[in-house]
Amino acid sequence: MKYGFSERVKYLKSSAVRDILKVINQGNIISFAGGLPEEKLFPVEAVDQAFHKAITTNPKTLQYGETEGVPALRKAIAERMKQKGLDRPIEDILITSGSQQAIDLFSNVMFNQGDVILTENPTYLAALQVFETYETDVVPVDADEDGMVIADLEEKIQRLRPKCIYVVPTYSNPTGKVWSLKRRKQLLALAQKYHVVIFEDDPYGELQFDQEGAPPSIASMDDQDLVLYTSTFSKTVVPAVRMGWIVGPHQIIRIMAQAKQATDLHTNSISQHAFVHLLEDFDLEAHIQLIRDTYYQRMLVMKRLLDEVDMEGLTYIEPKGGMFFWVTLPEEINTTQLLDKAVEAGVAFVPGAPFYVNHPKQNTLRLNFTNATPDVIEEGMRKFVQVLEDYKVHA
Amino acid sequence: MKYGFSERVKYLKSSAVRDILKVINQGNIISFAGGLPEEKLFPVEAVDQAFHKAITTNPKTLQYGETEGVPALRKAIAERMKQKGLDRPIEDILITSGSQQAIDLFSNVMFNQGDVILTENPTYLAALQVFETYETDVVPVDADEDGMVIADLEEKIQRLRPKCIYVVPTYSNPTGKVWSLKRRKQLLALAQKYHVVIFEDDPYGELQFDQEGAPPSIASMDDQDLVLYTSTFSKTVVPAVRMGWIVGPHQIIRIMAQAKQATDLHTNSISQHAFVHLLEDFDLEAHIQLIRDTYYQRMLVMKRLLDEVDMEGLTYIEPKGGMFFWVTLPEEINTTQLLDKAVEAGVAFVPGAPFYVNHPKQNTLRLNFTNATPDVIEEGMRKFVQVLEDYKVHA
Numbered sequence: 001m002k003y004g005f006s007e008r009v010k011y012l013k014s015s016a017v018r019d020i021l022k023v024i025n026q027g028n029i030i031s032f033a034g035g036l037p038e039e040k041l042f043p044v045e046a047v048d049q050a051f052h053k054a055i056t057t058n059p060k061t062l063q064y065g066e067t068e069g070v071p072a073l074r075k076a077i078a079e080r081m082k083q084k085g086l087d088r089p090i091e092d093i094l095i096t097s098g099s100q101q102a103i104d105l106f107s108n109v110m111f112n113q114g115d116v117i118l119t120e121n122p123t124y125l126a127a128l129q130v131f132e133t134y135e136t137d138v139v140p141v142d143a144d145e146d147g148m149v150i151a152d153l154e155e156k157i158q159r160l161r162p163k164c165i166y167v168v169p170t171y172s173n174p175t176g177k178v179w180s181l182k183r184r185k186q187l188l189a190l191a192q193k194y195h196v197v198i199f200e201d202d203p204y205g206e207l208q209f210d211q212e213g214a215p216p217s218i219a220s221m222d223d224q225d226l227v228l229y230t231s232t233f234s235k236t237v238v239p240a241v242r243m244g245w246i247v248g249p250h251q252i253i254r255i256m257a258q259a260k261q262a263t264d265l266h267t268n269s270i271s272q273h274a275f276v277h278l279l280e281d282f283d284l285e286a287h288i289q290l291i292r293d294t295y296y297q298r299m300l301v302m303k304r305l306l307d308e309v310d311m312e313g314l315t316y317i318e319p320k321g322g323m324f325f326w327v328t329l330p331e332e333i334n335t336t337q338l339l340d341k342a343v344e345a346g347v348a349f350v351p352g353a354p355f356y357v358n359h360p361k362q363n364t365l366r367l368n369f370t371n372a373t374p375d376v377i378e379e380g381m382r383k384f385v386q387v388l389e390d391y392k393v394h395a
Numbered sequence: 396m397k398y399g400f401s402e403r404v405k406y407l408k409s410s411a412v413r414d415i416l417k418v419i420n421q422g423n424i425i426s427f428a429g430g431l432p433e434e435k436l437f438p439v440e441a442v443d444q445a446f447h448k449a450i451t452t453n454p455k456t457l458q459y460g461e462t463e464g465v466p467a468l469r470k471a472i473a474e475r476m477k478q479k480g481l482d483r484p485i486e487d488i489l490i491t492s493g494s495q496q497a498i499d500l501f502s503n504v505m506f507n508q509g510d511v512i513l514t515e516n517p518t519y520l521a522a523l524q525v526f527e528t529y530e531t532d533v534v535p536v537d538a539d540e541d542g543m544v545i546a547d548l549e550e551k552i553q554r555l556r557p558k559c560i561y562v563v564p565t566y567s568n569p570t571g572k573v574w575s576l577k578r579r580k581q582l583l584a585l586a587q588k589y590h591v592v593i594f595e596d597d598p599y600g601e602l603q604f605d606q607e608g609a610p611p612s613i614a615s616m617d618d619q620d621l622v623l624y625t626s627t628f629s630k631t632v633v634p635a636v637r638m639g640w641i642v643g644p645h646q647i648i649r650i651m652a653q654a655k656q657a658t659d660l661h662t663n664s665i666s667q668h669a670f671v672h673l674l675e676d677f678d679l680e681a682h683i684q685l686i687r688d689t690y691y692q693r694m695l696v697m698k699r700l701l702d703e704v705d706m707e708g709l710t711y712i713e714p715k716g717g718m719f720f721w722v723t724l725p726e727e728i729n730t731t732q733l734l735d736k737a738v739e740a741g742v743a744f745v746p747g748a749p750f751y752v753n754h755p756k757q758n759t760l761r762l763n764f765t766n767a768t769p770d771v772i773e774e775g776m777r778k779f780v781q782v783l784e785d786y787k788v789h790a
Contacts, residue, residue, distance in 0.1 A: 001620045003592065003647055004558060006507050006529075012653040039454040047457065048450045051665075055443045059434040062442065062633035097492060097659040104658045112401050129657045134401075163399060197398065225396045238457035240664040252398055258407040262524045263499045264492040268663045269635040270446070 011132040020339070024348045030380030032302075033348040035173060035323055036371040041291055042238050046282040047274070053281075054273035065269035067261040069095025069245070072276045077245050080279070085220035086229060088247045094257050095267045099203055099244035102230040103127050105256040105263070106199060106246070107134045116162040120148060122326075122355030122364070124173050124201060127166060136163075140357040145317070147179035150186045157194045164197045170214045171204040171322025174355045174366040178320050181215035188218055191226050197252075198227045206236055206288050208321040209296040225249040233275065235323070236288050241271045295323065295370050298377055302369045305381035311388055325367040326352070329388075335365040338391060347383040406527040415734075419743045425775030427697075428743040430568060430718055431766040436686055437633050441677040442669070448676075449668035460664035462656040464490025464640070467671045472640050475674070480615035481624060483642050489652050490662045494598055494639035497625040498522050500651040500658070501594060501641070502529045511557040515543060517721075517750030517759070519568050519596060522561060531558075535752040540712070542574035545581045552589045559592045565609045566599040566717025569750045569761040573715050576610035583613055586621050592647075593622045599717040601631055601683050604691040609716065620644040628670065630718070631683050636666045690718065690765050693772055697764040700776035706783055720762040721747070724783075730760040733786060742778040 024031045054061055068074070074090040081088060096102040103126075111117070113135040119128070121140030131138050139160060142152040147169060156162070165187065169179035179187075191198050200218045208214060219229035228248030233241065246253065260266070278284070299319060306316055306325065313330030329335065335351040342348055352364025367384075369377060419426045449456055463469070469485040476483060491497040498521075506512070508530040514523070516535030526533050534555060537547040542564060551557070560582065564574035574582075586593050595613045603609060614624035623643035628636065641648065655661070673679070694714055701711055701720065708725030724730065730746040737743055747759025762779075764772060 001644065001646070003644070004505070005650065006503065006505055006510075008507075009504050009650050009654075012504070012650065012657065034459075036459060039458055042454050042457045044451060044454060044457070047665075048447060051446045051450060052443060055446060056439060059437050059439060062437045062439070062635045063434055064429075064431060064629075064634045097663070100657075101659040108401065109404050109407070110399070110401055112403075115401075126657065126660075133654070133657055234459075238665075239459045240457045242659060242661070242663045249396065249398070251396070255400060255404055255407065259404075259528070262407065262495075262521065262528055263658070264496040264637060265521075266637070268492070268637045268666055270442075270633075271663055271665070 008133055011135065020350060029343060029346050029348050030372065030376055031348045032367040032380060033350045034368055034371060037235055037239065038294065038370055041294060043282060043287055046278055047238060050274040050278040053277040054270050061270060061273045065266045067266045068257050069267060070269055070272040070276065073272045076276055076279045081247060085216050086247065092250050092253050093245055093247045094253050095272060096244045096246055097267050098234060098242040099201065099230040099232040100126060102244055102246035103130050105259050106228060107131060108259045109255045110163060111136045116160045118156055118162045118165045119357060120167060121357045122174055122352060124168055125355050127201065128357060138357050145177065147183035148187060154190055157190060157196060162196055164199055165191060166199045168201045169218060170202055171207055171319060174324055175326040176317050176319030176322050176324045178214050184215055184218050185221065188221055192224050200227055200229045202229060202231045203235055204322040205231065207292055207295060209292060210320055228252060243271055243275055298369045298374055301374045301377045302367060302381060305378065305385060309385050309388055311392060323368055323370045325369065327365050327367060329363045331363050333391060334362045341391060342384060342387045345383045345387045347380045403528055406530065415745060424738060424741050424743050425767065425771055426743045427762040427775060428745045429763055429766060432630055432634065433689060433765055436689060438677060438682055441673055442633060445669040445673035448672040449665050456665060456668045460661045462661045463652050464662060465664055465667040465671065468667045471671055471674045476642060480611050481642065487645050487648050488640055488642045489648050490667060491639045491641055492662045493629060493637040494596065494625040494627040495521060497639055497641035498525050500654050501623060502526060503654045504650045505558060506531045511555045513551055513557045513560045514752060515562060516752045517569050517747060519563050520749050522596065523752065533752050540572065542578035543582060549585055552585060552591060557591055559594055560586060561594045563596045564613060565597055566602055566714060569719055570721040571712050571714030571717050571719045573609050579610055579613050580616065583616055587619050595622055595624045597624060597626045598630055600626065602687060602690060603716040604687060604694065605715055623647060638666055638670055693764045693769055696769045696772045697762060697776060700773065700780060704780050704783055706787060718763055718765045720764065722760050722762060724758045726758050728786060729757045736786060737779060737782045740778045740782050742775045
């Protein structure tokens with residue numbers, strides 16, 4: 001049977017990472033491929049109690065809710081954001097089904113076919129996926145270790161008149177990089193000069209490994225209503241609840257809420273009420289510190305094993321937070337081909353190519369260090385190192 | 396500050412009903428306006444236990460999940476559907492964040508600008524909203540008490556080559572109508588003859604008031620993979636969880652899952668696991684019978700009061716299930732204007748106009764009978780009758 005699909009479906013493809021994960025999850029393979037938080041750290045008891053309270057305190061909690069989100073949750077998030085320097089009234093906050101939905105709703109209300117979006121390269125691939133489905137023109141900006149290269153950014157803003165600059169400036173997926181304060185300010189200044197909206201995607205910002213943490217969010221420095229900021233509880237509490245939020249200019253948030261109404265009426269409100277209780281009753285800051293410490297130790301184990309690899313041309317970015325190592329291998333190694341060997345050897349990673357807007361560097365890969373214990377990381381990395389050694393011999 | 400929004404936002408508007416509800420909820424008004432189930436019937440204890448099990452049994456429940464939905468829930472839904480004559484493998488089922496998301500995802504993968512969708516008129520207004528945002532051309536088909544008029548349907552299929560026929564054939568919102576078996580078969584035969592996809596929206600199908608219930612779903616009679624069927628637990632369990640599903644041709648479901656992946660990764664999976672437990676541990680059939688009995692009694696109260704109105708030209712459809720009375724007043728009465736008087740008098744309804752594709756009948760209105768106790772219905776209807784009487788006198 002043939003169906004007449006929309007033109008849009010041309011741009012839909014299953015996420016490369018999720019497809020890899022499906023294969024990997026079937027075998028007995030140590031996986032550094034996913035972007036999964038550690039299940040053992042999930043605050044099960046606190047989540048359980050929060051849901052129990054949410055469900056039993058008031059039957060209205062189980063009724064249809066407001067599209068914008070449960071007011072008490074928006075208030076609690078506004079307070080958390082304010083502590084991080086981002087001071088916005090609750091009218092400027094929309095609760096979303098994960099920050100993925102924030103990216104989609106924003107794209108829905110902002111982009112026409114052919115609109116230009118400037119991004120880092122590589123960048124979060126599921127954002128690229130969304131941008132593609134809206135038939136936008138995604139253009140990468142040169143970057144160094146501190147963030148986008150400002151000269152290239154300004155040249156592209158002037159020439160291409162972008163609708164939006166999409167950035168993951170803090171412990172980014174996939175590269176683990178952190179933008180410097182100076183570069184954040186320069187980006188904001190350019191956005192203000194040319195009146196371009198910035199979309200700041202920050203799922204990992206709280207997962208810092210050092211005392212001082214990352215520089216302030218770009219949104220927190222915005223005094224001209226040009227930055228939208230999205231984050232999520234997926235990495236700090238649990239992913240299954242799909243609990244994200246977006247904060248920004250009221251005009252845009254309001255229209256995104258209208259789009260959300262047509263899309264799914266509102267985000268699961270039992271979960272929203274549960275998060276109200278969780279944020280009241282549970283010491284989330286202490287919990288986040290536990291996550292940071294655990295992930296930091298795991299990162300160090302992976303780093304130690306990476307340092308043992310005797311391979312000229314292998315470089316990596318040491319993450320100051322977040323969940324990933326971004327590894328560059330000698331140019332002659334294609335990591336998509338390498339993955340087959342790795343899976344044979346019982347270990348998996350994600351090839352870097354799908355994270356690129358264009359001209360993918362085929363010799364890059366992403367390693368996740370948050371979903372395996374130090375022992376398993378050690379075991380998996382020994383396999384990975386062996387695969388690299390073998391590849392070298394046969395090449 | 397001016398922002399460059401997408402062309403799409405032109406078609407976005409806040410739901411008229413939700414806007415009315417916001418005003419009404421602020422005052423001390425008896426509301427027959429919403430489409431809310433009765434909170435007192437929510438199976439709080441069962442929901443509480445189901446979530447407790449889902450959260451505490453296995454931490455993997457709290458991890459990221461599959462876009463298509465939790466397999467055990469899809470299996471449980473497949474079994475429920477099969478008992479109702481709709482036999483589909485779990486691969487043909489997608490879990491959605493409410494059936495609203497099923498309508499949106501379907502529209503996303505099917506419709507290009509200008510595609511024709513045939514609908515009843517009036518019909519579910521939030522579906523009309525979605526269809527508008529995809530810039531489709533929605534064309535109403537004539538209907539009588541048994542469903543669409545087949546001659547008009549065939550003429551429009553031949554002339555307009557629609558991409559889809561959208562129907563709410565069972566205890567519809569807003570009219571409360573039920574399509575006859577014959578008309579269902581005729582619709583399906585025409586869809587097959589001209590190869591048009593049917594979207595069968597069935598949120599109310601289980602809320603029957605008589606022993607025999609409604610005729611089988613159109614999807615259950617489809618042997619040519621042309622019908623998509625969506626339903627939800629919003630009306631039979633609780634709405635807050637946003638737990639819907641869609642079942643249909645695998646090709647379409649698969650592409651909808653890809654669209655969902657970009658949209659929100661997956662539906663809240665704590666809730667999905669909770670529903671697996673709920674469907675195992677809780678006597679949902681007995682619970683649904685309780686809902687039916689309660690709503691039937693309330694419907695009878697409202698009917699009795701409607702029958703007391705002494706107004707020539709007032710007619711209504713007696714619902715055989717569902718949640719609504721659809722009332723037609725004498726042609727000279729504009730129900731949008733009448734609503735102001737009603738709210739002044741302390742009672743609210745929804746004017747019929749927003750449910751129409753075009754040429755709204757301004758003398759229609761929808762009354763919900765499920766969210767108020769018989770006493771309150773009686774009190775509210777007495778106010779409503781008084782408003783009608785006064786209007787007559789002043790007109």
